[in-house]
Amino acid sequence: MALYELFSHPAERGYRAGLCSKAALFLLLAAALTYIPPLLVAYRSHGFWLKRSSYEEQPTVRFQHQVLLVALLGPEHGGFLAWSTFPAFNRLQGDHLRVPLVSSREEDRNQDGKMDMLHLKLELPLQPTEHVLGVQLILTFSYQLHRMSTFVMQSMAFLQSSFAVPGSQLYVNGDLRLQQKQPLGYSGLDVRYNVSVINGTSPFAYDYDLTHIVAAYQERNVTTVLNDANPIWLVGRAAEAPFVINAVIRYPVEVISYQPGFWEMVKFAWVQYVSILLIFLWVFKRIKIFVFQNQVVTTIPVTAMPPGEVYKEHLS
Incomplete structure (x- = not known):
């Protein structure tokens, strides 16, 4: 009898390390490089704060x-x-x-x-x-x-x-x-x-x-x-x-x-910031996957499985 794939889900893999490790330092640096540069780019490109409408x-x-x-x-x-x-x-x-x-x-x-x-x-x-x-x-x-x-x-x-x-x-x-x-x-x-x-x-x-x-x-x-x-x-x-x-x-x-009010200024600035932030999020996600999969920084990989699969594994 032919078999068909009826259902699938991704298996998550975690990476464990101490809070004072190189891996933790790398994540902190990656977070700073992800969220701060988009703010600087949006601000330096002029028109970040809506001063007149x-x-x-x-x-x-x-x-x-x-x-x-x-x-x-x-x-x-x-x-x-x-x-x-x-x-x-x-x-x-x-x-x-x-x-x-x-x-x-x-x-x-x-x-x-x-x-x-x-x-x-x-x-x-x-x-x-x-x-x-x-x-x-x-x-x-x-x-x-x-x-x-x-x-x-x-x-x-x-x-x-x-x-x-x-x-x-x-x-x-x-x-x-x-x-x-x-x-x-x-x-x-x-x-x-x-x-x-x-x-x-x-x-x-x-x-x-x-x-x-x-x-x-x-x-x-x-x-x-x-x-x-x-x-x-x-x-x-x-x-x-x-x-x-x-x-x-x-x-x-x-x-x-x-002269726009505070919330109108924030709304206008938020749209500019998020549009640039999405690019940085995508890029740094790929960088973090590469770093952890290839053990550029030392961590302990842990595969996370659904509870049902863990139970079956113990029974076997």
């Missing part, structure tokens, strides 16, 4: 209905006209004050509860002999992020355009983009920039100077800027017509840079 989020942006406008005129008409939503600023302008008609609306196109864009129209009345050659405009916004840390700030969009020929209308269509000089936190509440961009209660002209406002704003580590505005300057204004600013400002999805 990123995610996408649609910010919660709302227009605060705060406007500061400076319209540049020819020198024969006094140089400029100005107006803002801050009464203290308007009192400082004297004969340069000109109140425009302002209308705005925000739109939530995808109905997700977050506004997607701002439509702003500003009509500045002019005398028939007055001509606008340039515009400086500041709009302020409330800007919030919630997915990781709760980040709240008051930001602005600054628009500046000037042309050689008088205009009748300025059309702007751009994105309010987030700019970061440093990553945000991964958790907690961050309100360090939740302060007004313009000190609207100040009676001093210095606090409304555009160079001062922009310089103080740029000192922040997190700001917003009006990108890809593509201003279009239209000419041919009728004698009694106002100068018009039409602006469409979008609130796009942002890629937010943040």
